[in-house]
Amino acid sequence: MGMAASQARFLGLTARKNNVEFEGQQINQQRTVLSNQSANYYNDLLGMTVPTPPSVDNYTKTVYSFDDGALTNTVTALIAEPNGQYTISYLSKWQDDYSAVAASTSIVTRTGTAPDYTYSIGSTDLRELGTLDPNIEDADKQADRQREEQAWATLLEQKYGKTDWVIRYVTNTTTGAEVPYFYSKDDLDTAQYDDKTGNSLSNIKCYTIGSEQKIEEHLAIEHCKVEKDSSGRFISISIPDVDANGDPVLDEAGNPIYTEYALTTETTTDQDAYNDAMNEYEYQKQLYDQAIEDINSKIEIIQAEDKNLELRLKQLDTEQDAISNEVDAVSKVIEKNTESSFKTFG
Numbered sequence: 001m002g003m004a005a006s007q008a009r010f011l012g013l014t015a016r017k018n019n020v021e022f023e024g025q026q027i028n029q030q031r032t033v034l035s036n037q038s039a040n041y042y043n044d045l046l047g048m049t050v051p052t053p054p055s056v057d058n059y060t061k062t063v064y065s066f067d068d069g070a071l072t073n074t075v076t077a078l079i080a081e082p083n084g085q086y087t088i089s090y091l092s093k094w095q096d097d098y099s100a101v102a103a104s105t106s107i108v109t110r111t112g113t114a115p116d117y118t119y120s121i122g123s124t125d126l127r128e129l130g131t132l133d134p135n136i137e138d139a140d141k142q143a144d145r146q147r148e149e150q151a152w153a154t155l156l157e158q159k160y161g162k163t164d165w166v167i168r169y170v171t172n173t174t175t176g177a178e179v180p181y182f183y184s185k186d187d188l189d190t191a192q193y194d195d196k197t198g199n200s201l202s203n204i205k206c207y208t209i210g211s212e213q214k215i216e217e218h219l220a221i222e223h224c225k226v227e228k229d230s231s232g233r234f235i236s237i238s239i240p241d242v243d244a245n246g247d248p249v250l251d252e253a254g255n256p257i258y259t260e261y262a263l264t265t266e267t268t269t270d271q272d273a274y275n276d277a278m279n280e281y282e283y284q285k286q287l288y289d290q291a292i293e294d295i296n297s298k299i300e301i302i303q304a305e306d307k308n309l310e311l312r313l314k315q316l317d318t319e320q321d322a323i324s325n326e327v328d329a330v331s332k333v334i335e336k337n338t339e340s341s342f343k344t345f346g
Contacts, residue, residue, distance in 0.1 A: 017323045024316045027309050034306045041295050041302075048291065051284040054277035060269045064234055066261035070094055073218075075263075078226070078234070086224045088237065092216045099212035100152075100159045103181055105203030110193045119166060119188050126166035126183060129153050152180065156207065162186055182207045225258065234263050 064075040077089040108126070112118045119126040127133065130149045136142045149167065157163050164185035169178040183206055192201040225238040238258040241249040249257045 014327065017320065017327065020316050020320050020323065024313060024320070027313050027316070031306055031309050031313075034302050034309070038299055038302045038306075041299050045292070045295055048288065051281055051288050053281050054274060056269060056274055059271075059274040059277070060267060062233075063266045063268050064237075064263045065266065066237060066263050068092075068261065073261075075237075076217075077220075081222070085222075086226055086237075087220055087222045088224050088239070089217070089219045089221070092218065094214055095211055096214045097211045098155075098209060099214070100155050100182075100207050101210040101212050103206045103208040103210075106181075106183075106206050108183070108188060108191070108200045108204050109198045110188070110191075110200070111198055117189075119183070121168060124168050126168050126188075128185075129156075129165040129167045129182065149180075152182070152209065156182060160184070160207075180209060223256065233265060235265075236260055236262050 064078070066073050066075075071092045071094050073090045073092050075088055075090045077087075079087045081087060106121050109120050110117050111120070130146055130153055132142060133145050136145055152167075153163075153165055156165055162184045165182050166185055166188070167183075168181050170181060171177070172179050183204060187204050191204055193199065194201060221239060223240055226234050227236040227238075229235050238260040240256045241259055243249055251257055
């Protein structure tokens with residue numbers, strides 16, 4: 001190889017070597033970026049909170065109750081006082097068999113002209129509650145019926161806040177008793193009716209007399225006494241008696257009189273609240289699993305890209321070694337050519 005050719009080859013190899021080194025530097029920079037991205041994703045994984053399923057114990061509590069005649073009383077709060085007594089709150093529940101309750105709604109027919117409309121269901125006219133019942137001839141029965149209906153009117157007004165009511169009776173085919181059904185005059189007057197048939201375009205609310213659970217809350221009754229068993233569970237409670245004015249009832253010595261009640265213990269679980277918490281857990285778990293899957297997918301992509309860059313870097317290392325060997329060989333040729341030239345002109 002001549003001097004010029006050797007020098008040209010040397011320059012070409014040097015340029016290629018520089019290109020390989022530059023490409024290697026770029027690859028290392030890319031791998032550094034990928035490494036930083038991967039580290040960020042791993043930090044995200046470490047920073048994620050793993051959802052935990054709810055414990056049924058958190059929605060389970062011990063409930064104390066006691067009976068007082070027909071009343072079932074459930075203790076809602078039991079707070080210790082400094083003197084060893086307790087302040088309690090409780091709910092009284094009972095079944096009221098004489099209560100205004102909702103019944104099946106009805107299509108009502110309206111006839112006449114405003115404001116003197118007549119309302120009926122089928123062939124039965126609706127009569128103003130508390131007025132004379134045309135189906136009763138006996139004066140005493142009529143008086144009893146009116147007193148009863150006036151009591152119902154008071155009951156309906158207290159519960160629903162409406163003053164004007166109409167009534168119809170339906171005979172119970174099993175017992176033969178007449179069952180009252182009530183309609184608010186306001187509901188009837190404001191309903192929409194078909195111009196041709198006079199029928200209401202929607203069902204109208206109806207009420208009757210039936211059985212309903214009633215609840216009364218008793219708050220912060222002080223100076224109560226409790227008795228516990230050996231396990232620390234409450235087994236009885238003594239509540240101070242009060243008069244009609246709410247003042248304590250005292251014995252001859254001036255001490256409060258107590259009434260003692262046996263406590264019934266029951267462990268209850270708020271299943272609805274627990275189910276809601278479990279549903280929320282399942283939802284959060286799905287989000288967590290999806291987030292984990294997304295991050296792992298991104299990490300896999302980064303790892304694949306880094307693997308390709310690593311393979312390319314190895315190829316460049318091999319190429320770099322080959323170029324270095326060839327540069328050494330060309331350098332030796334140039335060196336021999338230079339020595340030969342000096343001898344020629346020496």
